Each structure stands twice: as structure tokens, then as C-alpha cells.
Amino acid sequence: MDDFTRKMAQAFDAAPIGMAVSHHRVLDMCNTSFAEMLGYDRANLLGQSFRILYPSHAEFDRVRDIGLKAMEENGSYSDERMMRRKDGVPVWCRFRARTLTPDDPLAHLIMSFAPIRDQLDGAQLTKREREVLSGLSRGLTSKEIGRELGLSPRTIEDVRARLLRKFEVKNTSELLSRMSYARPTN
Amino acid sequence: MDDFTRKMAQAFDAAPIGMAVSHHRVLDMCNTSFAEMLGYDRANLLGQSFRILYPSHAEFDRVRDIGLKAMEENGSYSDERMMRRKDGVPVWCRFRARTLTPDDPLAHLIMSFAPIRDQLDGAQLTKREREVLSGLSRGLTSKEIGRELGLSPRTIEDVRARLLRKFEVKNTSELLSRMSYARPTN
DNA sequence: TGGTTATACGGTATTGATACCGTATACGAT
DNA sequence: ATCGTATACGGTATCAATACCGTATAACCA
Incomplete structure (x- = not known):
């Protein structure tokens, strides 16, 4: 295995920001920050639908179409959205996504999630x-x-x-x- | 080379946010977003001192000590800082860092850079x-x-x-x- | 049990935002 | 020298935003 690849993989895993890869809304890979942010062990998260990471099925459905058009055009999209931690506590995030498959954006998505601090404590x-x-x-x-x-x-x-x-x-x-x-x- | 490592490396490279790895303030690895954000080709960037990515030598010195204490304690640090693009244009970034060597934080750093102004600099x-x-x-x-x-x-x-x-x-x-x-x- | 807040909706009145129409000057690039 | 853009300003028309007035239900908390 070449050194280049190994370095990039290590950087991904130890990144100071939550990152994830999905295929058709199923989590294919994530880093330690992502799993920690949502209160899971990575092993229990891989292969799961993103559904469990959103507060409700309605929210899960709602966010699907948001940004699809932007991704078809630019390949990337970002917004702020609510995620759901394992213990049920909602986490407000700055969400960024880049698709590797612009014709079918959700087919292969790379995402980053940065928790936002609420203005009012x-x-x-x-x-x-x-x-x-x-x-x-x-x-x-x-x-x-x-x-x-x-x-x-x-x-x-x-x-x-x-x-x-x-x-x-x-x-x-x-x-x-x-x-x-x-x-x-x- | 195992699939796990390959996936993580690809996710690192295609991440929608700039990411970099440094050893003692020398760039050891970065992804495409990072190179693009600063107007370089990755090949020309690897092995360079971070000095060239800051607006001035004074700024380069100033940011060195910032966050050192936080990283010794928590292993991570974040702030907003000015980076310098190849063409000289300054770029404001949300900067995040995690060290893999808490005793000597700058020895092995993983960083993420998110331009504070997205679509247009x-x-x-x-x-x-x-x-x-x-x-x-x-x-x-x-x-x-x-x-x-x-x-x-x-x-x-x-x-x-x-x-x-x-x-x-x-x-x-x-x-x-x-x-x-x-x-x-x- | 009463007080507070969130939710949901109606009306009305005023101000603000946005999109057009127009003119004009200045400046840099081709 | 002409083109494009930024700047600066005027008018008008329309829609959106905001602030009030009101009612009503449901949830939660002390």
C-alpha cells in the first residue's frame, strides 16, 4: 500500500471535523469525529441508513431533495441542518457535501459536518x-x-x-x- | 491495500472542505479542496513550509503559538485566520486542528480550513x-x-x-x- | 390550577425590498 | 475608441416583511 494513500486515510480518520461518505443515503464510511459527534461507535454506524441520524422520517425526507439541483450543477452544496445524536439530543450542524456522481448526486456523496454553537446558551x-x-x-x-x-x-x-x-x-x-x-x- | 483505507483516502481527497497534514509546520499532505482554495497544484505544495500560505512572516510567527496550550490540553484547537492565496489574495478561514502528538502539538497536525465566504471569495x-x-x-x-x-x-x-x-x-x-x-x- | 410558551390562523397598516424604466460619470481592458 | 462594469441617482410598481390587533388549542411547569 502506497504511503500517499495511507497518509490520506489517516488524515481522514483523525480529522478535526466530522466526515462521512454515503451511497444512496446509506453510510459507507465515516471518521472518528463523525461517530463521536453523534454518540456512536463507528462499527455500529457503517452500513446504516442516514435515517437514524435525522430527528424524524419527515426531516430525513425533507433534506433529500434540498441541494440536489445545486449538486447537479456545481457538484457541491452546503447548508445548516439538524442531526440527531444516539441519545436523541439534536445537533445543529453546518453541512457540506460534494458528489462524485453529478448525474445522480446521492449515489456517491462526501460530506462534512461541523457543529454550530447556538447563539443563545x-x-x-x-x-x-x-x-x-x-x-x-x-x-x-x-x-x-x-x-x-x-x-x-x-x-x-x-x-x-x-x-x-x-x-x-x-x-x-x-x-x-x-x-x-x-x-x-x- | 484494504478497501477501508482506500475509501478513507478517497474521501479525504474529495472532501468538500480543505484539509491538510503538517509536520513541524511543513505541509506533508493535503487534499484537492485545500490546494484549490489556495490556488496551487497539490504537487507544488507538498513539502513546502506553511510560511508561503500566510500573508506575512509576522503572521506566520503569530499563529504558531496560538492554540498550542489548547492542543496540549484537549488535543484540538480552532479559530478564524487569514490565509494567503498564491495570487496574493487573502482568504479568511475557519481553521480547525487536531494534533496526534499532544506533547509536541506541531509535530503532527491534522487541519481543516473552511473559507468563511463560500461561493465567492x-x-x-x-x-x-x-x-x-x-x-x-x-x-x-x-x-x-x-x-x-x-x-x-x-x-x-x-x-x-x-x-x-x-x-x-x-x-x-x-x-x-x-x-x-x-x-x-x- | 393558573401562568407561560409554542403552535396556528385571521385582519390591517406601514415600511422595506425588489424589479423595472431611465440618466450620468469614471475607469480599466481589449 | 468602444465595451463592460462599478458607481450614483431618480421614478414607479409590486410584492414581502414586520408590527400590531385579535382568537384558539395544547403542552408543560410551578
Whole structure:
């Protein structure tokens, strides 16, 4: 076995960020960080469906199509999403993916997962708030998010208002720049 | 060569995030994302000192000691730092490191680098665009940004429209979620 | 058991964002 | 010299966002 390959494999395994490889949403390989982040032993995780790593079947279905178009075009995609630890505790992650099969993006995916620290200590987001936030980060309007979730646009506006209050921000733009990491630009 | 190792090596190389391995600040291995992020061919990068990847010798010296203590204690460290692309353009990164040699952290380091600005590097933004983006991330309206910069609100709207076109996003919320990367734990 | 919060929805009023139309100057590249 | 882009500004039209008013149910907690 050549040294090059061995070095890369070791770097993958010891990487300071969670990484995983999937084929059609089944985990084919992951590193130690990934398994630790989700509270599993790697041996118990390999070969499993990603379903068990999401909070619900609905969430699992929801995230499937998100980013498919971006991956068909650019080969890569990133967003923020909620994962589910083995003990049930949700983990909010910066998710990045690159596909090796652009024609069928999910066929061979390489992913990285970086846990996001919540802005408010202890103030975790509700399921609805995360769903709405997901739509907002994709640039959807309240009307569009309502359609996606089967709710009235008015309800989405309520959730938005609650998010703005919780994070003490003036509008959605400031909210999204706080949810991710925004530096001053000068 | 076993399949396990081969899979991990491939995942390392095709990872959607820049990764590198160093021995005493000399690059021993990196993946495609890392080389691309910094504008090099991997072949020209391996074996080089990290010095060439920082904006100045002073910065190279400064970052050496940062995080040494954290790595001796936890084995890992992360911050945001400026890297220097081959063409001289600075790139802001979320930097993460794990050492495999806690007694002498720099002896064997595994690192990941995520550009804080994703789709487009910050250098491609004009001064005006950065000024306006700064206001937007603080939740200011076009009118308020105009006051701050001594410009007409209409001009701010022009800059916003240009930003939306450049990044191919639907609105300011999506823009800000693309411009910034997640704030990680630690 | 009452208080708080999340959820869900309706109306209305105001402000903001975005997309067009237009003009004009400046600057760098081909 | 002309093309493209950034800058800067004006008007108008339309849709979205936000802030209020209200009601109602369900969950949880002290």
C-alpha cells in the first residue's frame, strides 16, 4: 500500500471535523469525529441508513431533495441542518457535501459536518423554528415556506417574529448572519 | 491495500472542505479542496513550509503559538485566520486542528480550513459591496446604510441588486446565509 | 390550577425590498 | 475608441416583511 494513500486515510480518520461518505443515503464510511459527534461507535454506524441520524422520517425526507439541483450543477452544496445524536439530543450542524456522481448526486456523496454553537446558551430552537430557518436560509418567502410545510403564511410569520425576538435582531438578514458566522467586512 | 483505507483516502481527497497534514509546520499532505482554495497544484505544495500560505512572516510567527496550550490540553484547537492565496489574495478561514502528538502539538497536525465566504471569495467584492454587506449583516435597511455611508438609499439598492446577481441568490436572507459560515462549537 | 410558551390562523397598516424604466460619470481592458 | 462594469441617482410598481390587533388549542411547569 502506497504511503500517499495511507497518509490520506489517516488524515481522514483523525480529522478535526466530522466526515462521512454515503451511497444512496446509506453510510459507507465515516471518521472518528463523525461517530463521536453523534454518540456512536463507528462499527455500529457503517452500513446504516442516514435515517437514524435525522430527528424524524419527515426531516430525513425533507433534506433529500434540498441541494440536489445545486449538486447537479456545481457538484457541491452546503447548508445548516439538524442531526440527531444516539441519545436523541439534536445537533445543529453546518453541512457540506460534494458528489462524485453529478448525474445522480446521492449515489456517491462526501460530506462534512461541523457543529454550530447556538447563539443563545440553552435557548435551543423548536422543530418549527428550524424548519422555517431552513427555508429562510434558502431564500424562500413566508408564502413559499408555508406551502412547503403545509401551513398558512401567517403562521410562518409568527415563527419568524418569534425567532427575531429570541435572537434580539431587527430582521431576517441580521438573523441569518447571526445564525451562521458573520465577521465585520472591513 | 484494504478497501477501508482506500475509501478513507478517497474521501479525504474529495472532501468538500480543505484539509491538510503538517509536520513541524511543513505541509506533508493535503487534499484537492485545500490546494484549490489556495490556488496551487497539490504537487507544488507538498513539502513546502506553511510560511508561503500566510500573508506575512509576522503572521506566520503569530499563529504558531496560538492554540498550542489548547492542543496540549484537549488535543484540538480552532479559530478564524487569514490565509494567503498564491495570487496574493487573502482568504479568511475557519481553521480547525487536531494534533496526534499532544506533547509536541506541531509535530503532527491534522487541519481543516473552511473559507468563511463560500461561493465567492471576499476579494472579489468591491469596497462598496463590502460596506453594504456589513450594514446588511447588522440588520440595517437600505435607508440606514445610505445614511451611514452618506449615499442615497437608491444607490444602496443598486449595490444590493448587484450582490444578489453576483451570488445568484433570490434575496438578502439567502445572500447572508451564503456569505457566512457557521459558528462552530469551541 | 393558573401562568407561560409554542403552535396556528385571521385582519390591517406601514415600511422595506425588489424589479423595472431611465440618466450620468469614471475607469480599466481589449 | 468602444465595451463592460462599478458607481450614483431618480421614478414607479409590486410584492414581502414586520408590527400590531385579535382568537384558539395544547403542552408543560410551578
